[in-house]
Every structure is written in structure tokens, then in C-alpha cells.
Amino acid sequence: MIVLSTTELEEVLWVEKYRPKTLTEMINQEEVVAALKRFVETKNVPNMLFAGPPGTGKTTAALALAHDLYGSNWRNYVLELNASDERGIDMVRTKLKDFARTRVSGEIPYKILILDEADSMTREAQHALRRTMEKYADITRFILICNYSSKIIEPIQSRTAVFKFRKLSDKDVAERIRYIAEKEGVNVSEDGILAIIEVCGGDLRKAINLLQSVAYMNEKIDRSIVYKTAGLVYPETVVEMIKDAFKGDFEKARKELIRALVEEGVTGGDLLQEFYRILNSDKVITLNLDDKIDLLKFISDLDFRISQGATDYLQLTALLAYIADLGNKYRNKA
Amino acid sequence: MSVASSKRLPWTEQFRPRSLDEVILTRKQREQILGWWRAWIVLWNMNKFWLNTYFTAWRKFIVTDVGRYWSRKYISKWKTFFRSKFDSWISIMSAKGKENQAKLFEPVGRGKEISTDLKKNAEAEIKNKLEEIWNKFLDEIKEQAPAIPPLTPYKPLLLVGPPGTGKTSTAYALGWQEGVVIVEFNASDRRNAAVMKDVVNEALKSVGFIFNHGSKPSRIVLLDEVDGLSSIDDRGGFSALLKLIEETKIPIILTANIIHDRKVRFLMRLCINVFLDRPQEYQAIKLINRIIKAKKIEMSEENIKKLAKYAPDFRTIIEALEVYYYTGVLPTLFRDEMLSLQDAIRYAFSMKAENEVSTFLNVIRNLSAITDMDLGTIILWIWENAYKFLDRKKGLSAFYDLLAYADYLYKVGSRNQLWRIAYRDASNILAYALTKYGKKVNNIWALRRIRVEKPTIMEGLMKLKTLIEGEGESKGLRPLLEKYAKYTHISRKDAWYELKFLSLIAKEKPENIGKFFAKLDLSKDSLEIFCKNFIKKDSICKKLLKAFEDSKGKIRLEEHLAEFSKRGKSVSNREASFKKGEQKGRKGTLDDFFG
Numbered sequence: 036m037i038v039l040s041t042t043e044l045e046e047v048l049w050v051e052k053y054r055p056k057t058l059t060e061m062i063n064q065e066e067v068v069a070a071l072k073r074f075v076e077t078k079n080v081p082n083m084l085f086a087g088p089p090g091t092g093k094t095t096a097a098l099a100l101a102h103d104l105y106g107s108n109w110r111n112y113v114l115e116l117n118a119s120d121e122r123g124i125d126m127v128r129t130k131l132k133d134f135a136r137t138r139v140s141g142e143i144p145y146k147i148l149i150l151d152e153a154d155s156m157t158r159e160a161q162h163a164l165r166r167t168m169e170k171y172a173d174i175t176r177f178i179l180i181c182n183y184s185s186k187i188i189e190p191i192q193s194r195t196a197v198f199k200f201r202k203l204s205d206k207d208v209a210e211r212i213r214y215i216a217e218k219e220g221v222n223v224s225e226d227g228i229l230a231i232i233e234v235c236g237g238d239l240r241k242a243i244n245l246l247q248s249v250a251y252m253n254e255k256i257d258r259s260i261v262y263k264t265a266g267l268v269y270p271e272t273v274v275e276m277i278k279d280a281f282k283g284d285f286e287k288a289r290k291e292l293i294r295a296l297v298e299e300g301v302t303g304g305d306l307l308q309e310f311y312r313i314l315n316s317d318k319v320i321t322l323n324l325d326d327k328i329d330l331l332k333f334i335s336d337l338d339f340r341i342s343q344g345a346t347d348y349l350q351l352t353a354l355l356a357y358i359a360d361l362g363n364k365y366r367n368k369a
Numbered sequence: 370m371s372v373a374s375s376k377r378l379p380w381t382e383q384f385r386p387r388s389l390d391e392v393i394l395t396r397k398q399r400e401q402i403l404g405w406w407r408a409w410i411v412l413w414n415m416n417k418f419w420l421n422t423y424f425t426a427w428r429k430f431i432v433t434d435v436g437r438y439w440s441r442k443y444i445s446k447w448k449t450f451f452r453s454k455f456d457s458w459i460s461i462m463s464a465k466g467k468e469n470q471a472k473l474f475e476p477v478g479r480g481k482e483i484s485t486d487l488k489k490n491a492e493a494e495i496k497n498k499l500e501e502i503w504n505k506f507l508d509e510i511k512e513q514a515p516a517i518p519p520l521t522p523y524k525p526l527l528l529v530g531p532p533g534t535g536k537t538s539t540a541y542a543l544g545w546q547e548g549v550v551i552v553e554f555n556a557s558d559r560r561n562a563a564v565m566k567d568v569v570n571e572a573l574k575s576v577g578f579i580f581n582h583g584s585k586p587s588r589i590v591l592l593d594e595v596d597g598l599s600s601i602d603d604r605g606g607f608s609a610l611l612k613l614i615e616e617t618k619i620p621i622i623l624t625a626n627i628i629h630d631r632k633v634r635f636l637m638r639l640c641i642n643v644f645l646d647r648p649q650e651y652q653a654i655k656l657i658n659r660i661i662k663a664k665k666i667e668m669s670e671e672n673i674k675k676l677a678k679y680a681p682d683f684r685t686i687i688e689a690l691e692v693y694y695y696t697g698v699l700p701t702l703f704r705d706e707m708l709s710l711q712d713a714i715r716y717a718f719s720m721k722a723e724n725e726v727s728t729f730l731n732v733i734r735n736l737s738a739i740t741d742m743d744l745g746t747i748i749l750w751i752w753e754n755a756y757k758f759l760d761r762k763k764g765l766s767a768f769y770d771l772l773a774y775a776d777y778l779y780k781v782g783s784r785n786q787l788w789r790i791a792y793r794d795a796s797n798i799l800a801y802a803l804t805k806y807g808k809k810v811n812n813i814w815a816l817r818r819i820r821v822e823k824p825t826i827m828e829g830l831m832k833l834k835t836l837i838e839g840e841g842e843s844k845g846l847r848p849l850l851e852k853y854a855k856y857t858h859i860s861r862k863d864a865w866y867e868l869k870f871l872s873l874i875a876k877e878k879p880e881n882i883g884k885f886f887a888k889l890d891l892s893k894d895s896l897e898i899f900c901k902n903f904i905k906k907d908s909i910c911k912k913l914l915k916a917f918e919d920s921k922g923k924i925r926l927e928e929h930l931a932e933f934s935k936r937g938k939s940v941s942n943r944e945a946s947f948k949k950g951e952q953k954g955r956k957g958t959l960d961d962f963f964g
Binding site (some may be wrong): 047048049051094095098115117119120138151152169244245247249251252264268286289293296297298300301302337340343344345346348349350352353355356357359360363 | 460745748750752756764765766769770772773774776777780781784825826829830832833837852855857858859860861862865866867869870873874877878879880882884885888
């Protein structure tokens with residue numbers, strides 16, 4: 036049997052293929068990268084907290100740091116855990132602790148634990164984590180990654196060096212897409228790139244994934260093709276729901292909500308975020324300021340209830356009803 | 370109690386039974402409960418004898434080297450030995466035990482069917498029995514000891530049944546009749562490990578036990594609604610409860626609503642279980658007759674029959690009679706009139722006036738009694754059907770917000786054991802919302818034309834869960850999600866969202882994705898589930914599978930997906946042994962099974 040090593044197999048996923056392997060390859064987040072480089076030079080890494088929107092290079096930076104620090108063997112010194120997969124206290128007590136308490140030999144006396152999506156951990160788990168961080172501080176360094184640092188308990192924040200990753204500028208994203216397109220021999224027009232940016236915001240991961248699916252399906256990439264493909268990958272369920280409810284077709288919107296939950300497997304919490312984003316951006320419906328303030332206040336109320344364990348689809352239905360009433364009010368005015 | 374004050378008490382209090390004979394039980398149930406109580410009395414007296422005769426000797430023996438050695442070797446053996454021998458001697462659950470109980474107790478009690486007074490010669494017999502057990506034990510271990518070790522407690526009594534069937538009343542009736550203090554802890558108290566410790570102390574400190582006055586235990590601990598022990602707020606509460614059962618020196622009565630609960634199932638193995646079911650018609654008639662006689666109510670034979678036939682539990686009967694007494698109207702919502710859940714929903718939406726809110730609360734109570742639905746399910750049914758029943762002129766958002774709020778209160782309330790919020794507040798809000806925003810019709814039959822549909826979302830979500838988590842042999846999409854997530858450094862949830870993107874690529878380049886899956890070292894099973902649910906086109910699936918089979922085993926991911934293998938040395942031996950001990954300790958706590 037011929038055993039090929041990974042390097043011989045062409046990387047299928049572009050996100051992985053073009054993920055920077057070292058800190059030097061990272062093109063943005065300059066301040067953060069500069070600081071991380073200094074840590075590598077001194078071989079002294081503190082416990083860190085990376086916070087920022089999705090697709091801005093947090094995980095990449097953590098992996099690149101490990102690579103630079105330990106060399107090609109870095110995987111032996113690093114454990115990656117994703118807190119959103121196991122958000123309970125058990126993960127901290129078992130997997131994480133088992134790793135943290137083992138000692139490594141070598142030039143660098145500690146290993147690194149990367150905990151992704153740390154903000155999805157329960158408070159209890161975070162407190163348990165804080166103990167573990169302190170107890171094994173001499174042999175394990177922690178890199179916690181999260182979207183919102185505010186969701187991390189204060190004691191952990193004060194024990195870590197906090198690095199904020201800013202949202203990537205359109206220019207940065209465009210540059211990267213152009214670079215990948217050139218390497219892959221993909222013909223993408225300028226307005227195609229613009230369309231990708233519009234769909235994905237500052238999320239580079241999403242942008243590269245989208246580019247790849249568009250590239251395989253079409254010879255030449257332009258605006259309309261990007262939007263068509265994006266519709267397949269990221270269906271505009273929420274936009275449809277808002278439109279239907281605002282039109283007064285409440286039941287249709289409610290059925291669509293059920294479909295999205297049951298067939299697409301979207302979680303209610305994620306849907307609500309999407310609602311917030313779209314309603315806040317005035318893209319689908321335009322409201323006067325007073326109504327908008329009330330609406331956003333209502334959404335945050337629902338968000339809180341869901342976070343406390345209320346049933347997500349019931350809460351979202353209340354939002355649809357709210358939008359339906361707004362639609363009614365605006366129609367009557369007109 | 371003066372007549373004036375008793376008038377102001379709700380009838381459910383006024384008619385609380387004062388003795389076990391007043392509780393409406395079958396003969397078998399009464400026998401079981403009293404048999405349990407008699408077993409405790411026997412144990413109590415046996416222990417009294419032990420305290421007088423062996424306590425001091427045992428204390429002396431246990432501090433010697435021999436004693437320490439003996440106790441380390443045999444004490445737990447003794448505990449189980451004594452427990453099983455005592456149980457088989459006196460337990461009400463066996464014919465032999467019943468016979469033996471009859472030998473020890475007076476045949477008929479003072480004004481009671483079953484007596485709890487010991488015969489005069491019983492004390493000697495109990496004494497003999499203890500020594501008999503002890504000698505048998507010595508024969509078995511073939512080693513001597515100068516004194517009998519402490520005795521193990523008898524089982525608790527577990528009363529299981531739906532709400533309102535008289536579980537708590539039974540406990541109090543027993544206490545009242547036997548002159549025993551009932552120390553109650555119910556669901557409104559938090560029962561985490563610390564609180565349970567207080568209960569344990571309360572149970573252990575029983576003074577009468579050491580200074581032997583009284584021929585019966587002096588108090589009973591009543592733990593209401595043990596199925597309500599939440600794993601979140603009552604952390605450690607359950608294992609503390611088990612510890613209490615193991616060590617108590619006084620009798621414990623537990624109550625539970627459902628037997629489907631894991632904790633209750635487990636407890637059933639440790640207790641004498643008595644099942645109190647919804648009332649039989651003759652039992653209900655017995656209660657109704659007692660009350661109408663006491664209150665001099667005139668009620669037609671037909672109404673009595675109707676009430677007896679359709680009332681779901683005793684409490685409802687008493688409440689219904691109270692309403693009848695003051696208003697002359699029998700509350701309408703019994704099983705014959707509320708033919709189905711569908712009608713109940715229709716009824717809920719047809720309420721017109723605010724004074725019907727209390728009726729609605731009855732609707733909810735009866736709904737859950739008739740259909741075994743909890744408030745959460747009722748909310749779900751209303752959510753599914755509300756749109757058709759709403760008065761749309763009043764807008765939608767006010768109603769749906771209240772509905773969502775009721776759900777929030779119910780979910781958060783029951784999660785935190787705030788029952789008042791979970792039930793009273795949530796159902797009140799629901800009731801007012803329905804009253805205010807429902808269509809106004811003259812009778813519920815007019816609503817019959819509107820179809821009431823079953824909410825299907827739960828089924829859909831279950832199906833989705835099966836797809837992701839698998840069922841039985843199949844592991845579902847889980848292995849794929851896990852490996853993909855790990856490979857590309859994202860969470861499983863994000864991996865699920867990206868599957869769609871993966872399927873888009875697969876449709877264009879099935880060979881690439883087939884190879885990729887081989888690289889992830891997936892099983893064919895996962896791949897087929899992916900194809901079936903995301904690709905759907907046979908020709909593409911075939912290509913993908915072929916590429917997968919061709920590359921399978923030839924491409925290996927070196928360490929990429931391998932877990933961090935424990936190359937590092939353990940921190941120290943001390944810590945390693947600590948870890949071992951910790952794991953051993955963990956295994957023993959029952960919270961691991963129930964947590």
C-alpha cells in the first residue's frame with residue numbers, strides 16, 4: 036500500500052490551502068501580529084484572549100503562533116478544543132484538564148491549549164477553567180478565542196492578555212480574493228469581487244468558501260453569478276421571512292421559520308442574529324427611527340429570553356408578529 | 370379549631386384526612402403503608418434493645434486493634450446481611466413477612482382496621498430475632514465478636530401518583546394518626562447538597578433514638594416531589610438523598626409524580642413503593658358523599674355520577690364541590706364535555722370575559738390531567754393554531770409576545786424550580802392573552818369549523834437530530850461533522866452549515882470530495898448519509914463513492930486528526946495517584962449517572 040503524506044495530496048479546501056502557516060504570512064491585524072512575533076522571539080507566551088468577529092484570523096493567528104514557536108513539530112504541543120461542541124463543565128474537568136496537567140520536555144517548557152469559541156461556555160465552566168489556568172500556569176498556556184470578550188467572565192479577562200481583532204476592511208478582503216483567484220487561475224471580475232464582499236461582510240473564511248464554490252461552477256465570475264451561488268449556500272431565509280411578515284402574510288413567514296429550523300438545521304439563536312443584522316441595516320424594510328429603536332429593543336429582549344432557555348421558535352414567532360404589525364401600520368399610513 | 374376559622378379554610382384543607390382510614394385507599398395500599406410503618410416500629414424497638422444491651426460494648430470493642438480490624442473487614446458485610454435478613458423477616462411485600470407482622474402486633478387497633486400496637490410479648494421476640502440474625506452472621510463469617518454492630522435503617526416509603534391523588538395527605542394522615550411529627554421538605558425548598566445535609570442532621574439527631582423513650586419513631590421526614598430535584602440547582606442533592614436513605618435513623622416518606630423519571634426509577638429499587646392512581650369511580654363517590662353530607666349539599670344523583678366519572682383527581686373533586694356549594698353550578702370542564710384536546714383549544718380561544726380566566730386555569734389543569742400534557746406542550750399547541758383563532762383587528766404582536774413570554778416564564782421557571790413562576794404566572798398570562806385577543810363567538814361549537822392542527826415542529830427537530838446524531842447502528846453525520854470541524858478548525862455547528870458549501874463543490878468535482886473524505890478517514894456509512902441528504906443525484910454520488918473507495922487507505926492524515934497523544938510525562942507520581950483516586954471516587958458518586 037502506498038502511503039502518501041498530506042503534503043503530496045493537493046489541498047481540496049481553499050480555506051485550508053491559503054490559511055497562513057506562519058505569522059509572517061499574515062497580511063492584516065498588524066498590531067496583534069507584531070505583538071505575537073515578539074512573544075515568539077522571547078519564547079515567552081502569556082495566557083491570551085483573542086476577541087473579534089468571525090473570519091478575521093483569530094484561529095489562524097493562534098495556529099501560526101504555535102507553528103513559529105515550536106517549528107514543524109508544533110502539533111505535538113498544541114491541543115485545539117472547540118467550546119461550542121462541548122460547552123459544559125465536563126469538558127473542562129476531563130479533556131482540558133488532562134491536557135493541561137501533562138508536562139512536555141523540550142526547549143520550551145510549556146504547551147499551548149487553544150480554546151475556540153470560548154464565549155459559548157457556561158459560567159460554571161468558565162470558573163472551572165480559571166482554576167485550571169492558574170493551577171497549571173507553569174506548564175500550559177491558554178489561548179482563548181471568542182467573538183465577544185464581554186461574554187468571558189471578568190476573572191479570566193484579567194488573567195489574560197486581551198487582543199482585539201478588528202473587522203477586515205473591504206480592501207483587505209478584496210486583496211486576498213484577488214491573490215487566491217490568480218493562484219488558482221480563476222477569472223473573476225471586479226464587480227464579482229465586490230459582490231463577494233457584500234455577501235460576506237468582513238468574514239474572510241466565508242468569502243474564500245464562496246469564491247471556491249463559485250469558481251468550480253462557472254468559467255467567468257461576475258456579480259449575478261456570485262449572488263446566485265450565495266443564495267444556494269447562504270439562503271436568504273430571513274429576508275424572505277421579513278418580507279412575508281411585513282406584507283401581512285404572517286402564517287407563510289411562520290411556516291418558513293419552521294422549515295429553516297427543521298430542514299436547514301439553523302439554530303434559533305443564529306436566526307435571531309441574522310434578523311438583527313438585516314433589520315438594523317434597513318436593507319429589506321425601512322422604518323422611522325422611533326419604530327426602529329422599539330424593534331431593536333424588542334429583539335434584544337427576545338435574545339435575552341432565548342439565552343435563558345426559552346423556546347427559540349416561539350420567541351422568533353413573536354418577532355414575526357411584531358414585524359407583521361409594523362407592516363400593517365405603514366400600509367395604513369400610506 | 371373553631372368553626373369560624375374552619376369556615377375560612379379552603380375545602381381542600383378542611384377535608385384533609387386525619388387518619389389513614391379516612392384517606393381513600395384500597396385495602397392493599399393501606400396494608401402496604403401500615404406494613405411499612407410497622408416494619409419501622411419493629412426496627413425501632415430492635416434498635417432500642419441494641420442501644421441498651423450492645424451499644425457500650427460495641428463502642429469499647431471498636432477502639433481496640435482487634436475491633437478496628439474486625440469492623441474494617443466485616444462491617445459492610447454485616448450491613449447488607451442484616452438488611453436482607455430483617456427485610457425477609459418482616460417485609461410487608463412477602464406473605465411470610467405479613468404473617469410475622471401479624472404475630473408481633475395486636476390483631477385490631479383502637480378503632481383502626483390495622484393496629485400499630487405491639488403485643489406484650491413482642492419485645493422478647495424482637496430481641497430473639499436480632500440475636501438469631503447475629504448468630505447466623507457469625508456462623509457465616511466464622512469469626513467471633515463480643516458485640517453486635519449498629520443496625521441498618523429500613524427502606525423509605527415512596528408514594529407515586531399524579532397530582533391531587535393524595536400523596537401528601539397520606540403522609541400527614543399517617544403522622545396525625547400515629548402522633549408523629551412530619552418534617553416536610555418540598556419542591557419549593559432548594560434541595561442541593563448543603564440543604565440535604567441539614568435534612569440529614571435533622572433525621573439523625575432524633576433524640577428519642579438514643580434515650581429510649583417511646584415505642585415508635587418520634588418523627589417522619591417527608592420529602593415531597595423528589596422528581597423535581599433539578600440537576601442544575603439541586604446539584605448534589607440526589608446523591609445526598611441516597612446518603613440520607615443509607616444513614617437515616619428515622620423513617621422517610623418520598624413522593625413523586627411520575628415514574629418515567631430516571632431518578633424516581635432508581636429510587637423505586639430502594640423503597641417500598643405505593644402507587645396512588647387516579648380515583649376509581651366508587652372511590653370518588655365515597656369522597657363526594659362524605660363532603661355533601663358534611664356540608665349538607667343537595668346534589669342530584671346524576672351530577673354526583675358525572676363528577677365521579679370525569680374528575681381526574683381528588684383535589685379537583687373537592688374544588689368542584691366548593692364551587693358548586695357557593696354558586697350552585699358544577700364546573701363544566703369534565704371529560705365528557707371536553708371531548709378532545711382540539712375542543713379544549715377551541716374553548717380556550719372562545720373565552721370572552723376576564724372572569725373566565727379562572728375557568729381557563731381549570732382548562733389547563735384538566736388538559737394536563739386528561740392528556741398528560743405539560744404546560745409547555747399546551748403552549749406549543751396554542752402556538753401552532755393561534756393565528757386562526759385570533760381577532761386580527763387587534764394586531765398580532767401583542768398576543769404572540771405574551772405567548773412567547775409565557776413560554777419564557779415556563780421554561781426558565783421550571784429550569785430553576787421556581788414553580789410559582791413556571792405554572793401560576795405562565796398560565797395566568799396565557800389565560801389573559803387568550804381572553805383578550807381570541808375571536809369572540811357565542812359558543813365553542815361555532816369554532817368547530819376551524820381545524821386544530823397538531824404541532825409538527827418537535828417531530829421535525831427530532832428527525833434532524835437523528836440525521837446529525839444518528840440512531841442505533843448508524844452514527845449519522847456526526848463523524849463527518851467532527852472530523853471536518855477538526856480538520857478546518859471550526860465548531861461542529863459551523864461544520865454543519867458548511868456542509869452545504871461542501872456539497873456544492875461535490876456536485877462539480879465529486880472526485881475531489883471523494884478523495885477528501887478518504888483523507889478524513891471516514892466510514893462509507895457517513896459518506897452515504899451525506900450523499901443521500903445533500904447530493905441526491907445518483908450519478909454524482911457514484912462518482913464520489915468511487916473516488917472515495919479508490920483512495921481509501923492510500924491517503925493518510927499523519928497526526929493531523931490524531932488527538933494529542935500523551936507524549937508528555939505526567940507531572941508527578943503524586944499527582945498521578947491523586948488523579949487515579951479522583952477517578953475512582955468519581956465512579957462512586959451517583960451524580961455521574963443522574964447529573
